[in-house]
Structures are given as structure tokens and as C-alpha cells.
Amino acid sequence: MGDRWRLEVDRGVCISSGFCANSAPEAFRLDTARQSHPVDDEIDASEVVLAAAETCPVEAILIQMAETGDPVFPD
Template identity: 35%
Template sequence: MCRCDEEPVVKVAVDRNRCEGYGFCEERAPEMFRLDEDGELEVLSESAPEDKKDAVRRAVRSCPVAALLLDES
């Protein structure tokens, strides 16, 4: 059943086979992404809060190897 009164949820995941650790996502949405000491990307939260959705979208678009997957359902 559709809960049309709710905002769509923005979920993000990383394709670890594609990620090369450029860090553009971390620059644009540091609350959501972090590179660890080995340069591996950590997704800090799979769902973006309302006030971070635009930053997450910018982060996804900024990835030069398209390693971030966005689901807005």
C-alpha cells in the first residue's frame, strides 16, 4: 500500500568492485561517506535523512567510476 504522505527514502550503496577511493563522495556528503585508513569507502548510513538527500545525490553524481548506487523509492 502506498504511503503517499511520506517523503521518498533515499538509499545508497557502494559497488566495491568499482570504487577506487577518489573520495569525492566524502567531500560532498561527509555525514554519509568516509574513506578508512586503507582507502576503502564506508557508507555510514544506508538511508539519507531528509536534510542530506541533496548532498547524497551530488555525491553519487560526482563519482568518476559510478560506484555509488542510489535508490529513491
């Protein structure tokens, strides 16, 4: 079994750019206020999701190892 990640979006930081939802729609959705949120709390590790977090202009996306809580992004 591969690594699992826990996703979180800091809604106080999110500026509703939509980059995450456009680049990784399987992991992120925009709500009616155009704020991002994870589709699921935990996902399989994914380069697409990591790239979405890295392109967030305000680094509002936090990724941690699900089992240990160790940071994946930002590190």
C-alpha cells in the same frame, strides 16, 4: 515524511577518489583501505548526496528509493 534513500557503494568499482566523503561527509566515509562506504544504509533524500554520487568518477555509488527499490542514481 520525505523520501528515504538506500545507499550502496560498489567496492569492486570504487577507486578511492574520496570525492563522496569530501562532498557529503554525513553520508560517506573512507575506511582504512580508503574505500568508500555509506555511514548509514538509509538516509533522507538529499541533493548533496545525489551530487556526490554524480561526481563519482566511476559511478560506484548506487542510490535507490528505500521503500520501493526504484533507482535514483544511476537511472
